[in-house]
Amino acid sequence: MTNSPRRTQVVIVGAGPAGLTLANLLRVGGIACVLLEEESRAFIEQRPRAGFIEEWAVRALERHGLADRLLEKAEIQGSFEFRFNGARHIMNYGELAGHRHFVYPQQYLVTDLVGLHTDQGGDVRFGVRDVRLHDVDTDHPAVTYEDSETGLPHRVECDFIAGCDGARGVSRGYLTAGNALLASHDYGIGWLALLAEAPPSATGVIFGIHPRGFAAHMARGPDVTRFYLQCPPGDSEANWPEERVHEELRIRLEIPGGPIALGALIEKRVLDMRNYVVEPLSRGRLHLAGESAHLVAPIAAKGMNLAINDALLLASAIAAHYEGDDAKLAGYSDACLERIWQYQEFSQWLSEIFHGPTVTATADPFQTRLTEARLRRLLKSKTAAAAFADIYTGKHADF
Numbered sequence: 001m002t003n004s005p006r007r008t009q010v011v012i013v014g015a016g017p018a019g020l021t022l023a024n025l026l027r028v029g030g031i032a033c034v035l036l037e038e039e040s041r042a043f044i045e046q047r048p049r050a051g052f053i054e055e056w057a058v059r060a061l062e063r064h065g066l067a068d069r070l071l072e073k074a075e076i077q078g079s080f081e082f083r084f085n086g087a088r089h090i091m092n093y094g095e096l097a098g099h100r101h102f103v104y105p106q107q108y109l110v111t112d113l114v115g116l117h118t119d120q121g122g123d124v125r126f127g128v129r130d131v132r133l134h135d136v137d138t139d140h141p142a143v144t145y146e147d148s149e150t151g152l153p154h155r156v157e158c159d160f161i162a163g164c165d166g167a168r169g170v171s172r173g174y175l176t177a178g179n180a181l182l183a184s185h186d187y188g189i190g191w192l193a194l195l196a197e198a199p200p201s202a203t204g205v206i207f208g209i210h211p212r213g214f215a216a217h218m219a220r221g222p223d224v225t226r227f228y229l230q231c232p233p234g235d236s237e238a239n240w241p242e243e244r245v246h247e248e249l250r251i252r253l254e255i256p257g258g259p260i261a262l263g264a265l266i267e268k269r270v271l272d273m274r275n276y277v278v279e280p281l282s283r284g285r286l287h288l289a290g291e292s293a294h295l296v297a298p299i300a301a302k303g304m305n306l307a308i309n310d311a312l313l314l315a316s317a318i319a320a321h322y323e324g325d326d327a328k329l330a331g332y333s334d335a336c337l338e339r340i341w342q343y344q345e346f347s348q349w350l351s352e353i354f355h356g357p358t359v360t361a362t363a364d365p366f367q368t369r370l371t372e373a374r375l376r377r378l379l380k381s382k383t384a385a386a387a388f389a390d391i392y393t394g395k396h397a398d399f
């Protein structure tokens, strides 16, 4: 570590989907970078989160040689079912959009991207502490950090810093401390995110819209299934013993002829549904990508897709800079924001369908009827379904 280079072209903070995609794209383009990650390699290669990757994102990774294993292993899905009022309503969105989702757990993609990068000599430094950014408003920024194993301080000088350190990272603070706008929204809803040792109960996703709260089923392979249960925000996992989880999943998801296979819970985590966007994503030589810049609650499975989109745009803008053209870097933030706001709007719209009929102390019959009207339109109008399919798959999102 002490012999690590002290100067590079780009320092990337954070080895999630955004940072790893960017690092690989820069490496493929012959641009030197140092990738700093506070966790260990083993930890990030096992951290379960996303599973749904949109086809345009997969094809973009494929074009850069980053999707071989994904294409070999991922399951492709183009339909889901809504379950409400005791009936099943199938949405064949893949046929309408001509685009589908690839189901591939995030930790597998992270593992692939770490392997591809390090196998080709990419410089990834795990277990860093106390990352600080310096001189971001100048042409000579730098990043300092401490090596958690040796306790030694390090400084890397660079041309650009990419802040890819997610929702809890340090990079965003350098934007919001300046003139950046932080736009945020809290749904006032929690989701209990669960992974269970259970075989899938359907080939695609099931969205259960129920007066007791939303529930979802998503296959993650032959033996593991992800489930979600709407719960109060800030709820404790301790309030959800396995029997209660199983009972609620049955009540909210099962219909006649549509049983739900259940199994031992291997992950249980309450997520408070909230969103934010930082505008612009850039300050001087610091550019944010992924959840450091924008959080979108996992309602429509959009966050990792946005992270990949930012990384694609940033890699291309940095490459153009080294070819003497700075227009793309100047337009980087606006280019990202187009898709970011389309996905935020779509997630908000879908949230009102998912959570509309929930019977709570503040149950709103007006909201319930709106949800029913939206569902009828979606299920009966081909035009409405086609517009939904376009944005659900992200086929058209650059408005």
Ligand SMILES: Cc1cc2nc3c(=O)[nH]c(=O)nc-3n(C[C@H](O)[C@H](O)[C@H](O)COP(=O)(O)OP(=O)(O)OC[C@H]3O[C@@H](n4cnc5c(N)ncnc54)[C@H](O)[C@@H]3O)c2cc1C
Residues within 6 Å of the ligand: 013, 014, 015, 016, 017, 018, 019, 036, 037, 038, 039, 044, 049, 050, 051, 052, 053, 106, 128, 131, 164, 165, 166, 167, 168, 169, 170, 193, 271, 289, 290, 291, 292, 298, 301, 302, 303, 304, 305, 306, 307
């Ligand atoms: C339950 C759940 C399900 C989801 N499902 C989907 C889905 O199906 N499809 C989808 O598109 N999205 C989904 N998402 C969202 C997706 O997981 C995130 O959007 C994605 O992880 C964002 O990637 P990122 O690289 O921006 O950030 P992260 O994945 O958070 O990566 C940031 C990295 O930075 C590191 N880091 C943080 N601080 C520092 C620091 N100071 N110094 C160095 N390193 C640091 C972190 O350890 C981490 O490795 C889901 C999320 C959850 C929670």
